[in-house]
Amino acid sequence: MAKELCLSGKNVTKVFGFGDKKTVAVNHVDFDFHVGEFVSIVGESGSGKTTLAKMLLGLIHETEGEISFLGKPREIKGRKQKREYWKEIQAIFQDPFSSYNVFHKIDAVLLDCIKMRGGKKLPYEKKVEMMTEACSFVNLKFEELTNKYPFELSGGQMQRLMIARIFLLKPKILLADEPTSMIDACSRATILEMLQNLRNEIGMTIIFITHDIGLAYFISDTVFIMEKGNIVEYGPAEKVILNPEAEYTKRLISDVPKIHEEWDLSTV
Amino acid sequence: MKHILSQVFHSGKFVVGFCIFMSILLLMIFYPIFNPGNPLQIVSIGTFAEPGIYVSVYDAVDSDMNTLKLDEAPAKRLDSVLKSEDRVKMVMWFDAAGIPVDNLSIHDTEALLTLWEENYDATIRPEGMTKADRNYFQRLDGNLKKVIVTHDKVLARQDPSSSELSVIRTIEDTDYVNIKKVANVKRLPLGTDNFGRDVLKELAAAIKTSIFIGLVAGSIATLIGLTFGLLSGFIGGLVDDFIMFITNIFTVIPAFVLLILISYSIGQDQRGPTTVAVVIGLTVWTWTARAVRSQVISLRNRDHVNLSKLSGHNLFLIIFTDILPYIASYVIMALILQISGAILAEAQLSLLGLGPKTTEVPTLGLMMNWSMLYTAHLNGYWWAYFPVILTIALISFSLNLMNTGLDQVFNPTLRD
């Protein structure tokens, strides 16, 4: 695997509010994500995962610290710079039901992606071909989706459509914020499989956020464990999950129900 | 869209509200068509003519007559002369004159009259009866005689030079004129007001002005409130602080006080309906702004907005495609409430004498104001103020009903 740096952060901090209401959502974290890596960020709810993700996406400003993109400090002040940046990094969010504009049809969602990749002038047949390809990548049939609204699909199908969107955009980095926590286990397997395909076939760097350490173990190369805004442990998935060092990691592991080992309920 | 509309019209509340509002609109549109002319034209000399149909006596006597033999005619004639207070007075006279009235009912016209004819004597001076009373009874007696004794009436013309009278027609008690043949008949379903103007015509015109004021003021308020709410909620930060600061200033000073002050300082002559509407619109937008802002803030954090940003869409595109459609139904409801609020505000202002100037067009508030100034409410001229109050109430009621109906459709948690 190439060890080229893709995204990295130094002292990245986000503070919400001030005075009594001050919350340090992300507290001076350092991280290095490499090109082509499948990274997981694991933590319980409220540990600052989404906040970190939004900073990485450039949707909110970091209070302190510096984020570098492809080895150079990230410059996303102006709108133009932001647009360029967003061609390289895209996201899938937790709640598929709120990820779509309910007034837009599925075609519009996909056409928008083609437009963003500079394909605005392409003939319509070519666009349909691209959309069909993207849909079949996620096991959906474009003929069945065209002229439908996203809310007519199931949660799992909506998340798959999100991945189809990513397939069209082909960013360097995909940030997936708990993409499977609102859908059933069966669709979850499909989604995970597709994320792996994105990485394997397109070489995308994937940053996968989850509260389920089992998923992180299953799917990722590197795992970062976050507790209350701090990164308490990180390293290769095998090492972090099978030989955890931080107390918090051990607790997260013990919280997940298992099938071969005893699940100890007395430690809550 | 079609689907939403059909749902809206399935809501009972909305339909009832819509029907009431439509009937008011129909009145507003069609009455002036059938009854053209300036609504402020004075049609009657003297104030507060009662509702009814007015037939020109002058023309009636010249019209072709038909003879109708109607049994109940004499009795009706009597009834119209003998009002119930006269009957009471008659009994009082019997009483004072010491005539037994034990079995007499004041509704029994025949018995009353027989007794009167038998006993009334202008020379009797019962104790405690004033001169005025005695004159009254003499007058009453005269009137009664006129009706009971059905002499024909004679119509004469006076020659202007010789002042001689020449009979041109004899009118019998069985002569009737077809109202259609009378050249001049005026229908005043709601009578006239203090200036002698046709109240219904005035009302139709007033509804038009008031709804115009409501629409203009409501649209201005909604537009300002929507713009401020959107910007403040979506951009946040300093913009939000600044807009909220202004909004708070407007909220702290009650809108109505502000309204009074501005209206007063503009002066009577400058206040046309449009000016009043603008003034109302400029003072009541705050709650729309607040409501829109809180809606936008909760939408701003929805992931589809984040995704839209990531797709490189600019601020206005996001506001127009990702925010506005979501709050559209909400804004429509706010608009309806603002319209009904503005109509009420105009009425209140006018009642205080701070409404539009009185010479151009009537408004519902002005009509209230006039009838109050001329104490219609103290003298029982109900037609001058009650229809106006009812109209205001119905407009506001129907708009609010439509609003609740819409709420039920757009807000699934309220659906039953």
Added chain:
Amino acid sequence: MGKVMLEVKDLKTKYITRFKEDVYAVDGVTLQIEEGKSLGIAGESGCGKSTLALSLMGYYFAPLHYTSGDIIIDGRNVSTLDTDEVRREVLGKEIAYIPQAAMNALNPTQKIIRFIEDVIKVHKPEMTKPEVYEMAKERFHILGLPEKVLDQYAVELSGGMKQRTVIAISTILSPKVLIADEPSSALDVTSQKMVIKMLRDLMEKGYIKSMIFITHELPLLYNVTDDIMVMYAGQIVERGSAKDMVFDPIHPYSKGLMGSIIVPETGTREHELIAIPGTPPNLKKPPAGCRFAARCKYATPECKIYNMEMKEFGEGRSQRCRFSVEHLREVYANG
């Protein structure tokens, strides 16, 4: 064999949509739970788990309608009662139900104790407010919930705390059957564990006599319930003890579901995730024959023709596939 707490015989219910179409969401479910036992129901989204939970209470309101079948709670047939009787005599007291999004349904403007008072008012009107408070305090204490929650508002509680509070409120009358529909799916793993611990305490202390637990998280079911039932397209396709179901699923659909299990244990990374392709059938028109046929790897043309009933095979196990258990086991063993 313990006393049977809940028995359901061939229950059928359907939704009648706004467009007057029937959705056969529960189509012939038979099940039994004994005292002290818990039963898990697993299945994909949209296969009728929530509808089954709702139907089990015998309390129907539009768009859900009862078609046929019996629900017998501790010897009493509740499917023949009318809605009002069910509400007065059965809900909360005999059978308690925690809906899927229960924690978001708490009215944010009321203190928690008010909800408990409301529940008590219906069933034990003779209790005074201080008595209710004492009782609630004691129950919360035993279940390990802080007492001060009683005087707080729902918005002041975290997701996990809210969910545990909802469970405590729903079981305050010690019902015979508790139906929990995905009580922990919206929570993170830590809060989920606390919820599970609480449900187990309720069972152990005898506050609830039996439990139906609905989730799509199989490792969770394995750890929580005694038996597992797999549901597909409104029907039960397999039932057995938790251990058998996880390690030896027979029906191809159950087998597929078990393929989606992911746990943080050695070996997880090596096993390949096998997702079931396609989506469950539209329940407006359930397909004839085996309902899983359109997605089944092992389907033959006959599968689409013959309707299969549940067949028992061994200790408390039954399944619906037309192939024999031996045949299926062999097929699985050969990959």
